Amino acid sequence: MRSRKIEEAIFRGIMIAATLVVLSCSILILATILIKGLPAMNLDMITKTPKGGYYLGKSGGILNAIVGSILLTGGATLVSIFLSLPVALYANVYADKSSKLIAFTRVSLDVLWGVPSIVYGAFGFTIMLFLGLKASLLGGIIAVALLIFPIMSRGMDEVMRMVPKELLNSSYALGATRFETALKVVVRQALPGILSAVLIAFGRGIGDAASVIFTAGFSDRINFSLFEPAATLPLAIFFQLGTPFPEVQERAYASALILTIIVFLISIGSRILIRRYSKHVIK
Amino acid sequence: MESTSHITVQNLNVYYGDNHALKDITINIPDKQITAIIGPSGCGKTTLLRAFNRLIDTVDGVRITGKVLVDGEDIFDPRADVTMVRKKMGLLSQRPYPLPMSIFDNVAYGPKIHGIRKKKVLEEIVEHHLKMASLWEEVRDRLHEPASRLSIGQQQRLCLARGLAVEPEFILADEPTSALDPKSSLYIENRFRELRSQFSIILVTHILRQARRLADYIVFLYLGELIEHGPVNEIFENPREERTREYIRGVIS
Amino acid sequence: MKSRRLFKDNLARSIMWFSAIFCILLVILIGFALFQRSRYILAMKSLADLFFLDSWHPLKGEFGFFPFIMGTLWVTCTAVIISVPLSFLTAIYLSEYAPRMIREWAKPAIDLLAGIPSVIYGVWGILVIVPLTKNYIAPFFGRHSSGYTVFAAGVVLAVMIFPVIIHVSIEVFRSVSFELREASWALGATKWQTIKHVVVRKALPGIIAANVLGFSRAFGETMAVLMVAGNVPKAPSSILDPAYPLPALIANNYGEMLSIPLYDSALLMAALVLFIVVLFFSILSRFALVRVERSSE
Ligand SMILES: Nc1ncnc2c1ncn2[C@@H]1O[C@H](COP(=O)(O)OP(=O)(O)OP(=O)(O)O)[C@@H](O)[C@H]1O
Numbered sequence: 001m002r003s004r005k006i007e008e009a010i011f012r013g014i015m016i017a018a019t020l021v022v023l024s025c026s027i028l029i030l031a032t033i034l035i036k037g038l039p040a041m042n043l044d045m046i047t048k049t050p051k052g053g054y055y056l057g058k059s060g061g062i063l064n065a066i067v068g069s070i071l072l073t074g075g076a077t078l079v080s081i082f083l084s085l086p087v088a089l090y091a092n093v094y095a096d097k098s099s100k101l102i103a104f105t106r107v108s109l110d111v112l113w114g115v116p117s118i119v120y121g122a123f124g125f126t127i128m129l130f131l132g133l134k135a136s137l138l139g140g141i142i143a144v145a146l147l148i149f150p151i152m153s154r155g156m157d158e159v160m161r162m163v164p165k166e167l168l169n170s171s172y173a174l175g176a177t178r179f180e181t182a183l184k185v186v187v188r189q190a191l192p193g194i195l196s197a198v199l200i201a202f203g204r205g206i207g208d209a210a211s212v213i214f215t216a217g218f219s220d221r222i223n224f225s226l227f228e229p230a231a232t233l234p235l236a237i238f239f240q241l242g243t244p245f246p247e248v249q250e251r252a253y254a255s256a257l258i259l260t261i262i263v264f265l266i267s268i269g270s271r272i273l274i275r276r277y278s279k280h281v282i283k
Numbered sequence: 284m285e286s287t288s289h290i291t292v293q294n295l296n297v298y299y300g301d302n303h304a305l306k307d308i309t310i311n312i313p314d315k316q317i318t319a320i321i322g323p324s325g326c327g328k329t330t331l332l333r334a335f336n337r338l339i340d341t342v343d344g345v346r347i348t349g350k351v352l353v354d355g356e357d358i359f360d361p362r363a364d365v366t367m368v369r370k371k372m373g374l375l376s377q378r379p380y381p382l383p384m385s386i387f388d389n390v391a392y393g394p395k396i397h398g399i400r401k402k403k404v405l406e407e408i409v410e411h412h413l414k415m416a417s418l419w420e421e422v423r424d425r426l427h428e429p430a431s432r433l434s435i436g437q438q439q440r441l442c443l444a445r446g447l448a449v450e451p452e453f454i455l456a457d458e459p460t461s462a463l464d465p466k467s468s469l470y471i472e473n474r475f476r477e478l479r480s481q482f483s484i485i486l487v488t489h490i491l492r493q494a495r496r497l498a499d500y501i502v503f504l505y506l507g508e509l510i511e512h513g514p515v516n517e518i519f520e521n522p523r524e525e526r527t528r529e530y531i532r533g534v535i536s
Numbered sequence: 537m538k539s540r541r542l543f544k545d546n547l548a549r550s551i552m553w554f555s556a557i558f559c560i561l562l563v564i565l566i567g568f569a570l571f572q573r574s575r576y577i578l579a580m581k582s583l584a585d586l587f588f589l590d591s592w593h594p595l596k597g598e599f600g601f602f603p604f605i606m607g608t609l610w611v612t613c614t615a616v617i618i619s620v621p622l623s624f625l626t627a628i629y630l631s632e633y634a635p636r637m638i639r640e641w642a643k644p645a646i647d648l649l650a651g652i653p654s655v656i657y658g659v660w661g662i663l664v665i666v667p668l669t670k671n672y673i674a675p676f677f678g679r680h681s682s683g684y685t686v687f688a689a690g691v692v693l694a695v696m697i698f699p700v701i702i703h704v705s706i707e708v709f710r711s712v713s714f715e716l717r718e719a720s721w722a723l724g725a726t727k728w729q730t731i732k733h734v735v736v737r738k739a740l741p742g743i744i745a746a747n748v749l750g751f752s753r754a755f756g757e758t759m760a761v762l763m764v765a766g767n768v769p770k771a772p773s774s775i776l777d778p779a780y781p782l783p784a785l786i787a788n789n790y791g792e793m794l795s796i797p798l799y800d801s802a803l804l805m806a807a808l809v810l811f812i813v814v815l816f817f818s819i820l821s822r823f824a825l826v827r828v829e830r831s832s833e
């Protein structure tokens with residue numbers, strides 16, 4: 001009897017220790033980024049583009065990378081939505097439950113989910129060569145869209161699978177087509193989940209460097225053209241860290257802080273949106 | 284009473300995979316009356332009801348032979364427009380499933396889909412049908428709240444209003460009171476009595492007393508076969524078949 | 537009116553059908569494109585040479601992937617060995633033992649951590665783990681090291697995949713029904729015995745899937761690893777050696793090396809290798825899950 005209790009106590013202790021390790025690592029990361037990033041933070045960082053000699057320590061900021069990242073990831077997210085929504089709707093509204101096609105599609109999405117972002121970078125670059133594109137905003141959008149569309153599709157598929165079949169039937173019974181049911185009932189019922197899938201994918205996209213390293217290039221100017229190279233935040237961090245100048249490296253920490261804040265804002269924003277759009281959901 | 288029929292079933296067979304769920308059903312459903320489909324659990328009542336509006340199509344691996352004529356046209360004809368078939372039938376299911384939108388939009392959903400765009404007209408339609416389902420008084424001030432906030436009984440009446448708003452000829456109801464409390468059930472039953480003059484109502488029920496109270500015509504199914512059908516008094520007072528008698532007396536269930 | 541609605545419905549069906557097909561085609565297309573581009577080197581060198589030769593001198597035409605494959609294995613294994621037990625124990629604690637307050641905070645916090653970009657983990661690695669390795673851990677073992685090592689990369693990756701594994705594991709533990717636990721308690725089992733014999737056993741397939749997810753994140757991670765692994769093209773022989781994993785190799789060199797066709801082809805072959813490993817693991821875990829689901833029906 002007592003040995004049972006002792007065993008439980010020991011394991012409980014180990015579990016608490018493990019949790020503390022995990023917890024402290026996480027806190028340590030945030031603390032490090034905050035402590036290192038805050039001193040180098042200033043308004044110039046987020047309002048100016050790099051001036052001549054920026055990477056040698058002269059003045060300027062990373063507005064080019066902030067804007068570039070948002071444009072690039074925004075574009076990629078938009079493209080992914082137009083790919084993911086039809087996939088998820090087809091799987092859950094049109095296809096039979098036992099459809100072989102959908103089984104294959106789901107396996108494919110699993111595979112695509114796991115494909116490393118560097119492979120998407122290399123594959124995207126191959127496509128660009130094929131199309132005669134050079135490193136550009138468009139190239140980056142293609143690569144990041146490839147990276148995040150499986151994340152988004154799987155998220156959407158998962159929430160749409162939870163929509164009760166009877167709800168679809170209620171709509172069919174009123175004479176609605178599958179398409180009308182998909183757009184007006186399934187999308188609305190799954191809206192919170194769809195939004196969160198979109199935002200998670202956006203977060204993944206904005207933080208990824210390996211997929212844009214060859215495809216988007218880098219530019220010190222802000223540009224809105226699809227065919228010009230665009231700067232991105234993760235690469236800006238990477239390049240600044242790579243310089244031998246401490247002032248520039250410190251700006252890398254500040255840039256890391258900016259990226260972290262953006263990602264956190266998205267995460268918090270998604271929570272608020274989800275709560276807001278859950279109003280009509282039928283339990 | 285007239286004996287013309289707008290729903291005629293001819294040699295209908297339904298198979299779920301290997302399961303022969305409806306066996307060679309042939310029947311005329313009388314107009315402007317309440318027809319109750321009764322029978323023990325699993326005998327195919329829901330299946331028959333769902334054949335009428337072709338919701339059965341949405342089941343995986345289902346196979347159907349035979350004909351269901353609605354207004355003289357075979358609804359299983361490949362050329363038939365399934366949305367138009369369904370528009371003729373309002374459905375009330377066992378548990379209410381309001382759509383994920385406001386009370387107003389729930390009722391307006393059907394008319395909107397079928398092409399009515401004018402706000403004024405939609406408002407009239409919503410008010411009219413909520414009144415028909417006797418829900419108007421309770422929700423007139425909260426039309427734009429989510430439908431999920433209504434009580435179950437209210438939700439069921441909302442589903443009734445939603446079904447009526449597409450101006451169907453038939454109302455199909457699958458044990459519409461089984462999830463409701465006695466008071467809400469009574470509400471629905473009273474609605475049905477009033478609607479009987481305008482619609483042909485087909486009601487699946489487990490409650491024999493409800494069938495007796497409400498129905499004009501009874502269809503008795505047993506293990507996928509149509510055993511007996513006829514006016515309510517005939518079936519309850521003087522059934523021809525032994526199995527009907529036993530079911531009504533509660534020997535088989 | 538009627539036909540327009542049906543037309544729209546049919547059009548939508550075709551478009552959606554095509555996007556479902558697109559997912560399948562994309563997998564094939566990626567595999568095919570990478571294979572096409574690596575054919576050049578595959579024609580020039582034997583697979584055995586590519587995989588087992590230890591010399592990487594692209595300018596001299598020597599393309600031995602062995603150091604990079606070993607680098608990937610060392611780093612990924614270190615990460616998995618650190619992360620799997622810690623995540624497992626944390627997930628059990630958070631889902632079974634933790635007070636409600638902590639539980640309610642843990643979930644959003646974990647989601648938040650899962651969203652942190654890998655570059656940030658890399659920065660943290662450079663700022664904390666690399667100096668720690670250089671100044672304390674390596675000297676402790678009597679070694680001299682720059683700090684950019686398998687160990688540093690492994691730790692960074694482990695921390696990076698904590699939230700991935702924990703998040704999924706907690707969901708899996710939650711999906712084990714309360715009745716099952718009650719049944720065990722009713723037989724007089726303690727909480728720990730119930731967890732050990734009932735909950736964990738029931739949740740095992742899901743836990744395996746969670747760890748496969750974590751593994752594939754770690755395996756393909758590029759930036760965080762590139763920043764802390766040291767990138768020396770030599771197979772590591774201990775965790776205090778530097779390593780040069782495959783993704784880092786591609787990221788560092790691809791794009792600039794188009795002028796040397798064989799080099800370009802070699803890097804795309806590295807991408808093909810990554811792709812095939814992921815393909816293999818995804819399909820394997822899918823089948824494992826399907827079989828487990830069937831047998832538990
Ligand atoms: N989706 C389905 N897939 C396979 N078999 C089904 C399906 N739905 C019903 N069945 C089978 O068809 C037969 C008739 O079912 P149905 O639902 O019509 O019965 P019911 O009379 O409505 O029963 P209850 O009174 O319990 O609702 C049953 O044997 C049932 O198991």
Ligand SMILES: [Mg+2]
Nearest residue numbers: 328329330457
């Ligand atoms: Mg039924």
